[in-house]
Amino acid sequence: MEVHLIDGTYELFRHFHALPSAKDVHGREVAAVRGVLGSILGLIHSGGATHVAVATDHVIESFRNALWRGYKTSAGIPPTLYAQFPILEEALTELGVVVWPMVEFEADDALASGARIADADARVTRAFICTPDKDLSQCVRGKRIVQFDRRKRQMRDEAGVIERFGVPPASIPDYLALVGDASDGYPGLKGWGAKSSAAVLAKFGHIESIPADWRTWHVNATSPAALAATLERDRDQAYLFRELATLRDDIALVDDIDALRWTGSKPGFRAFAARLEGRK
Secondary structure (H helix, E strand, O other): OEEEEEEHHHHHHHHHHHOOOOEOOOOOEOHHHHHHHHHHHHHHHOOOOOEEEEEEEOOOOOHHHHOOOOOOOOOOOOHHHHOHHHHHHHHHHHHOOEEEEEOOOOHHHHHHHHHHHHHOOOOOOEEEEEOOOHHHHHHOEOOOEEEEEOOOOEEEOHHHHHHHHOOOHHHHHHHHHHHOEOOOOEOOOOOOOHHHHHHHHHHHOOHHHOOOOHHHOOOOOOOHHHHHHHHHHHHHHHHHHHHHHOOOOOOOOOOOHHHHEOOOOOOOHHHHHHHHOOOO
């Protein structure tokens, strides 16, 4: 069986910025919800998806905000977009799709946990983590647990992760800790760019394994002495950033993959969809 784990937050954002305004019967902005709903229906009816789950950030803030003051928040999100999160969750529930609305954790953590559950089930032939978010590259396993960008129709397996970032999935949190992640609100370490971070981590794997003496690195990195000095000074901060980048895959979501099987929409879905379209 194949499993589709979908980043509902990303889907809502991309449809919000791609579609013209549309109102439901109550006058609420719902264009993005309608776009995501149509996309999921297409995945099921045209794409043949049988086991589907959608993770959303019901609340943008998470436990990571207590670890780093600059971590991403809901500030700056258009109110007409933010208000569509609970509507989307309701719409998907009516459609009969499993929804994971995250409050303490993030949607990415739910996707990581879903990927772990899928990986542990021998019946799963492939699990698609449907998001372009680089954080999720840490969850890729061989050709079986892959990342899929539905908009670009691009799939990234373990070899693809190495080609894209220069490091294997297990080193992605270390890589993000060093280079930073502007979308999540942490800066990385000064001077540690993508090429230098990839070169060093490709050899040593993890931050704690990088020797303090840069002369032992023997890697093609720009200004290794300066990089070593920065790492030595800010190593604790690098560990903190890695903690921010490391996804939680131990969230209790479902007992097994069977819970993700789509068996059809709920009886009230047609009426709900009509109200979304502005019809009573």
